[in-house]
Amino acid sequence: MRFTSLLAPTLKDDPADAETVSHKLLVRAGMIRQVARGIYDFLPLGLRALRRVEAIVRCELDAVGCQEILMPMVCPAELWQESGRWTHYGKELLRLRDRQDRDFCLGPTHEELVTDIARRDLRSYRELPRNLYQIQTKFRDEIRPRFGLMLGREFVMKDGYSFHIDRADAEREYRLMFDTYSRIFERCGLRFRAVEADTGAIGGSLSHEFQVLAESGEDAIAACTRCSYAANAEKAEVRAPSASTGTSRARESVHTPDQGRIEDVARFLGLPESAFIKTLIFVREDGSTLAALVRGDHQLAEAKLRSASGASTLALADAATVERVTGAPVGFAGPVGLAGPVFVDRALHGIRGATCGANRADTHLVGVEHGRDFGDNAIFADLRQAISGDGCARCGEGHYALHRGIEVGQVFYLGTKYSSSMGATVLDAAGEARPLEMGCYGIGISRTVAAAIEQSHDDDGIIWPRALAPFAVEIVPVSMRDEAVITTAEALHRELNAARVDTLLDDRDERPGVKFKDADLIGLPLRATIGAKGLARGIIEVRRRDDGSVEEIPVEGAVARLRELAT
RNA sequence: CGGGGAGUAGCUCAGCUUGGUAGAGCACUGCGUUCGGGACGCAGGGGGCGCAGGUUCAACUCCUGUCUCCCCGACCA
Numbered sequence A: 001m002r003f004t005s006l007l008a009p010t011l012k013d014d015p016a017d018a019e020t021v022s023h024k025l026l027v028r029a030g031m032i033r034q035v036a037r038g039i040y041d042f043l044p045l046g047l048r049a050l051r052r053v054e055a056i057v058r059c060e061l062d063a064v065g066c067q068e069i070l071m072p073m074v075c076p077a078e079l080w081q082e083s084g085r086w087t088h089y090g091k092e093l094l095r096l097r098d099r100q101d102r103d104f105c106l107g108p109t110h111e112e113l114v115t116d117i118a119r120r121d122l123r124s125y126r127e128l129p130r131n132l133y134q135i136q137t138k139f140r141d142e143i144r145p146r147f148g149l150m151l152g153r154e155f156v157m158k159d160g161y162s163f164h165i166d167r168a169d170a171e172r173e174y175r176l177m178f179d180t181y182s183r184i185f186e187r188c189g190l191r192f193r194a195v196e197a198d199t200g201a202i203g204g205s206l207s208h209e210f211q212v213l214a215e216s217g218e219d220a221i222a223a224c225t226r227c228s229y230a231a232n233a234e235k236a237e238v239r240a241p242s243a244s245t246g247t248s249r250a251r252e253s254v255h256t257p258d259q260g261r262i263e264d265v266a267r268f269l270g271l272p273e274s275a276f277i278k279t280l281i282f283v284r285e286d287g288s289t290l291a292a293l294v295r296g297d298h299q300l301a302e303a304k305l306r307s308a309s310g311a312s313t314l315a316l317a318d319a320a321t322v323e324r325v326t327g328a329p330v331g332f333a334g335p336v337g338l339a340g341p342v343f344v345d346r347a348l349h350g351i352r353g354a355t356c357g358a359n360r361a362d363t364h365l366v367g368v369e370h371g372r373d374f375g376d377n378a379i380f381a382d383l384r385q386a387i388s389g390d391g392c393a394r395c396g397e398g399h400y401a402l403h404r405g406i407e408v409g410q411v412f413y414l415g416t417k418y419s420s421s422m423g424a425t426v427l428d429a430a431g432e433a434r435p436l437e438m439g440c441y442g443i444g445i446s447r448t449v450a451a452a453i454e455q456s457h458d459d460d461g462i463i464w465p466r467a468l469a470p471f472a473v474e475i476v477p478v479s480m481r482d483e484a485v486i487t488t489a490e491a492l493h494r495e496l497n498a499a500r501v502d503t504l505l506d507d508r509d510e511r512p513g514v515k516f517k518d519a520d521l522i523g524l525p526l527r528a529t530i531g532a533k534g535l536a537r538g539i540i541e542v543r544r545r546d547d548g549s550v551e552e553i554p555v556e557g558a559v560a561r562l563r564e565l566a567t
Numbered sequence B: 001c002g003g004g005g006a007g008u009a010g011c012u013c014a015g016c017u018u019g020g021u022a023g024a025g026c027a028c029u030g031c032g033u034u035c036g037g038g039a040c041g042c043a044g045g046g047g048g049c050g051c052a053g054g055u056u057c058a059a060c061u062c063c064u065g066u067c068u069c070c071c072c073g074a075c076c077a
Helices: A021-028 A045-061 A076-082 A112-119 A167-187 A262-269 A302-309 A319-328 A415-421 A445-455 A484-496 A512-522 A532-537 A559-564
Strands: A030-034 A038-041 A074-076 A093-096 A103-106 A130-139 A154-164 A192-196 A206-214 A219-224 A230-232 A250-255 A278-285 A290-296 A312-318 A344-345 A354-357 A363-368 A380-383 A399-416 A425-427 A432-434 A437-444 A473-477 A502-507 A526-530 A539-544 A548-555
Touching: A021 A030, A021 A038, A021 A445, A038 A103, A045 A130, A045 A154, A045 A167, A045 A559, A076 A103, A076 A112, A112 A130, A112 A154, A112 A415, A154 A167, A154 A250, A154 A445, A167 A192, A167 A399, A167 A437, A167 A502, A192 A219, A206 A445, A206 A526, A219 A278, A219 A445, A262 A363, A262 A437, A278 A319, A290 A319, A302 A312, A302 A380, A312 A512, A319 A415, A399 A415, A399 A445, A415 A437, A432 A484, A437 A445, A473 A512, A484 A502, A484 A526, A484 A532, A526 A532, A526 A559, A532 A539, A539 A559, A548 A559
Parallel strands: A192 A230, A290 A344, A344 A380, A473 A502, A473 A526
Antiparallel strands: A030 A038, A074 A103, A093 A103, A130 A154, A154 A437, A192 A206, A206 A399, A219 A230, A219 A399, A250 A363, A278 A290, A278 A312, A354 A363, A399 A437, A425 A432, A526 A539, A539 A548
């Protein structure tokens, strides 16, 4: 490909609306362009990177027996009504109406559609297992899209679904997909970690996320330094503390005017935040309320509370509800005398001399003690987010180190959630109709492109992993006025292409500095610089984008050498 | 949805406080010089200031409405 015919509008300035590195660099390198919030054009270079990821995904999935299909982006409401998600999915589901006034939605995921295929076309256990996938544009009307390709509303996703006669076979497939995903991300050249994950709104019971490790990641993941256990910090089980904390003292109330935040009260009273009990009020789906207690310096993990309380959905109570339940404005809730179910994090078991809200305006209680002052209606559970240094509950010995990650893939064991609600059954060997056991497996293709950049870049631009680079080699003729330079560059370009090495020839009549800057920005793994001085000595200079190392190679045999370096 | 910020040339921004009919750098066009890390000179082209109203002799500047984009949002009990 010639630069002069490539649409690659590189920019010197960072775009004003970009925050993250990948967003800035993708735009600056002329790979994507924003069209509306969370919606982007892919320009040729960006598309090529996207296609690289797709190709790896296809290759690995096809190799383990998956079959590619393509389902519609516009989905009829009926199927979503059948599964119940038409009413439950929420505002992320973009609904539309056609000219006949029929309801449709843009598919944010395709369990309904694929289950519909399965129930129509799969009849017998003999036709199982099946694993169907598609690579397609998805739409989720996110509340707050951000960070370019990281959290778009429209994005490219590979979603796969498998069908089995029983749970054992579904779990076998789950493990197969787990291994396949590991291979896919390895091939992409990414540093990642597979972590146990919450199953979230989709449901199911067994799930791993594939997290690309990057400082800018939005997910916190906890990995044991001793064993192989790693999990989303939301889910990572925290080992129960061995000893209770604090010293006993008499309970008394203190006047804390306008001190509603733990941070403020802690300063006001000169106490550490860890000596506080944080009391949060939640509302269940049916409108009933419950309280959750964590230590002042800890964060509640909503997913844990959800499973401890058995509530399918939980929402933090609004100010009016808090006042009704606690009898005090927001900021002064506490467990003492609080009615209703109270879920308590294990770190508070046996706590003494603690401080909490008094359920009275502008008042806190000090010297609060578990057992003496609260606990009758307490249900103890692991409720908080893991933090660095927490004990690993899995091996019982190690401790957690926290990392930031970008979720690029997830594998789920789904069970019969959709097959049951949508009547997707097959006959088993005994001639009995059984709902299909299902698994589902996703990879954020466009997000993977962004994640690769978050993980691999420098001040000058992108540093593509070989496997994802839009081109393998960029040829930079230092001058477009020098016959020998041009001839050599053209020949190299031609021969590399013939040798199936994707090559970009920067044939623009620009000064060398401009070309070098753009080459660094675009970030192809190898740059072959051809200049008059080098040619006089019969050499071409090859520079690696990742470590900046330079190798001079003879013009004779340059193709073979470059091909070697490129693979 | 709540809070904050911003919409002026392709990009990054200045100009609005104190209304008088729009500017810089980069990019772009032509010519010349230059040519191994974002060159230089000269000469050019391009926007009427998100949109719609209003006030005024006069609005990018003031007022009202509206749209779009960006950032933050249990952390508090």
